[in-house]
Amino acid sequence: MQIYILDDDEQVVAANRFLLNAMGHVSLGWSCPRQFLGELEDDKPAILLLDLAMPELDGLAVLGALQQRRSTVAVILLTGHGDVPQAVEAMKLGAVDFLEKPIDARRLATALGQARRKVDRLTEQARVHRCFTRLSVREREVVSLVATGLTNKAIAEQLCVAVRTVEVHRASAMHKLSVANMAELLNHWQLYREKDSDSHKP
Structure with a gap:
């Protein structure tokens, strides 16, 4: 799975790309939030290591933009020592985990596993929303x-x-949603409502 790094410090981007490479992962890096958002393909599943404290757009703003765009990118926050309260707030907004700099490889491996599961759910939510x-x-x-x-x-x-x-509308809806029974219909509705709710969080 593609891994992105967004940090306004280019040296941090380079260090984290080196770490990920050593762990067997290929990554892409950005130091400008607006450039990242402009080049991001929202429907491409990925994991983002996101710096929380950036002067142009901070991590919370980037996280909010990803939600508004219904992106299938799972976010792991990178924080400094004093950023923990903001990181906790970001977790409430959908971030998978937060890691303090410098990143510990073992904690990163655990967070990446959680992020992959989040990406799978975001991808399924996006598919259901299209339906x-x-x-x-x-x-x-x-x-x-x-x-x-x-x-x-x-x-x-x-x-x-x-x-x-x-009955006609219900049958037509089930056909368009590609569901065969009530349980699948309710599951699709829940995923749709979760995605719709996430995209409107402040």
Whole structure:
């Protein structure tokens, strides 16, 4: 999996690329946050080692931009000794872990394993979100009501339509989402809501 490094200190970028290379990983590095965001392919799964304290755009701002763009990049924060409170805040915003500089190779290996699992989930969320964009407004509405546990009859009453109409929209939505049963439908809805919620975090 591709690993990116973003740190305003080019020497830190070089040192971390050397460490990753020694661990058997290929990496790319940036020292300018705006350049990184401009060149990033949002739909390409990757792991980002992100410096928290940068003068142009700090790590929290970059993390927020990745969420807004629905990026499939999992973030590991790199912090100085005094940045722990901000790093904890970043964890709440979706970062996988934070590592104090200089990076310990064993801790980095553990964090990379966590980040890979996060990338897998982000990738699946992105796929599900693309499926949901193919639903009509009514189909999405029906799915949302199904997810609350309502029966077709109850949904029909709430939407003031025939039960058969609800059945048609529900079947069409399940076909577009490529799900075969209720459990898969509910799982897709949860992933969709999680991704939608993440992208609107402050």
